[in-house]
Amino acid sequence: MHITIIAGTRPNFIKVGPIIHAINRAKQDNNISYRLVHTGQHYDKKMSDSFFIDLKIPHPDVNLSCGGGTQAEQTAAIMIAFEKELTENPCDFVLVVGDVTSTMACTIVAKKMNTKVIHVESGIRSFDMSMPEEINRLVTDSLTDVFFTTSEFANTNLRNEGVPDHKVHFVGNVMIDSLMDNIDNFTKPLLVTENNLLEKAYFVLTLHRPSNVDNPENLRNLLTTILQNVGNNKVLFPIHPRTLKVFNTLNLHFDNLIIVEPLGYLEFNWLVKNAKGVITDSGGITEETTVLGVPCMTLRENTERPETCSVGTNELVGLNTTDIINALDKIVSGNWKKGAIPEKWDGKTSDRIVKILLENY
Numbered sequence: 001m002h003i004t005i006i007a008g009t010r011p012n013f014i015k016v017g018p019i020i021h022a023i024n025r026a027k028q029d030n031n032i033s034y035r036l037v038h039t040g041q042h043y044d045k046k047m048s049d050s051f052f053i054d055l056k057i058p059h060p061d062v063n064l065s066c067g068g069g070t071q072a073e074q075t076a077a078i079m080i081a082f083e084k085e086l087t088e089n090p091c092d093f094v095l096v097v098g099d100v101t102s103t104m105a106c107t108i109v110a111k112k113m114n115t116k117v118i119h120v121e122s123g124i125r126s127f128d129m130s131m132p133e134e135i136n137r138l139v140t141d142s143l144t145d146v147f148f149t150t151s152e153f154a155n156t157n158l159r160n161e162g163v164p165d166h167k168v169h170f171v172g173n174v175m176i177d178s179l180m181d182n183i184d185n186f187t188k189p190l191l192v193t194e195n196n197l198l199e200k201a202y203f204v205l206t207l208h209r210p211s212n213v214d215n216p217e218n219l220r221n222l223l224t225t226i227l228q229n230v231g232n233n234k235v236l237f238p239i240h241p242r243t244l245k246v247f248n249t250l251n252l253h254f255d256n257l258i259i260v261e262p263l264g265y266l267e268f269n270w271l272v273k274n275a276k277g278v279i280t281d282s283g284g285i286t287e288e289t290t291v292l293g294v295p296c297m298t299l300r301e302n303t304e305r306p307e308t309c310s311v312g313t314n315e316l317v318g319l320n321t322t323d324i325i326n327a328l329d330k331i332v333s334g335n336w337k338k339g340a341i342p343e344k345w346d347g348k349t350s351d352r353i354v355k356i357l358l359e360n361y
């Protein structure tokens with residue numbers, strides 16, 4: 001079984017890493033191999049290379065260099081480049097993860113070339129069609145042949161969309177495989193001492209959703225609300241390149257705000273583990289805070305990962321100023337809920353995936 005694995009963005013690298021390690025473990029005794037295709041959607045060192053180093057992911061076999069552009073430009077560029085790549089290097093399956101443009105674009109190409117598609121993290125839905133990711137999820141899952149899921153919620157969504165049960169495998173969360181594989185190697189960054197950050201006396205903030213960051217006034221309002229309501233805690237903001245472009249136009253200065261470039265995985269998760277709380281619009285980070293037991297408030301109106309709220313430490317706070325202030329108060333005063341870990345988020349998901357592929361496909 002020869003699998004072409006697609007990765008294009010920061011969260012993709014964190015998801016494909018453990019799958020590649022699991023294939024490498026299995027390949028001594030089984031007929032399984034892979035080729036890693038990097039679409040180039042994310043390309044800065046701090047958004048791409050650093051994850052290959054931190055998570056010991058082998059160098060991609062090819063980089064399609066399709067970063068930047070509008071949604072259509074990026075989708076088209078990836079499709080054109082990946083069609084050529086797959087023609088030159090055919091495989092039995094194309095494996096995609098998550099819900100980014102690379103996921104959807106490569107799925108369409110694979111299906112049109114009669115190559116079966118495996119989708120890891122299939123079935124999650126925000127039911128919000130204004131998010132590019134929701135469109136990517138729906139298109140990808142309408143073409144997928146083998147569905148690996150993280151939750152019962154995802155299983156139900158796929159069932160409701162008519163996917164037969166025998167194609168759906170509830171295996172858990174590969175992002176948590178990366179977390180558990182690396183938790184003993186989390187690294188205290190220099191910036192902790194440089195900025196006099198004390199454990200459990202700072203927030204980690206990440207924002208990159210177009211709806212939160214593309215409009216300068218929205219971003220200004222969100223940041224001002226947060227920075228004025230965190231008590232004596234500092235706010236560490238590793239800033240996504242999309243967000244930086246807008247932030248630079250704001251001329252915003254707060255003494256308790258520490259802006260840094262995107263951080264490597266081991267340093268970022270050291271900071272999350274030791275934070276008082278996390279404020280984010282990320283999907284993956286809400287899963288990691290759930291497993292690390294760190295209070296997390298999500299600045300979105302919906303989530304495709306409801307188990308991080310119903311089971312974990314995440315709360316869907318939304319964008320209303322009063323709601324944000326109340327949630328910050330709860331974290332600052334130590335009154336946040338305690339969470340538990342969702343079923344099968346145990347660090348063994350990638351081995352389950354490889355076992356199922358070898359036994360069933």
Ligand code: UD1
Binds near residue numbers: 044067074
């Ligand atoms: C993408 C995903 C989003 C995911 C996020 C993870 C889509 C539609 N969106 O959003 O689901 O949560 O990645 O971080 O696929 N840029 C750089 N350097 C980089 C990468 C991006 O400068 O290394 C800039 C470019 O100007 C680019 C913009 O950021 O045009 C947006 O990048 P893009 O990959 O299109 O979307 P993200 O906002 O990163």
Ligand code: UDP
Binds near residue numbers: 014206
């Ligand atoms: N992450 C990181 N450094 C950062 C910010 C995030 O290593 O500065 C990691 C984080 O631990 C998680 C992933 O990136 O594993 C989440 O990616 P992102 O928030 O960009 O995407 P999403 O999960 O929202 O699609």
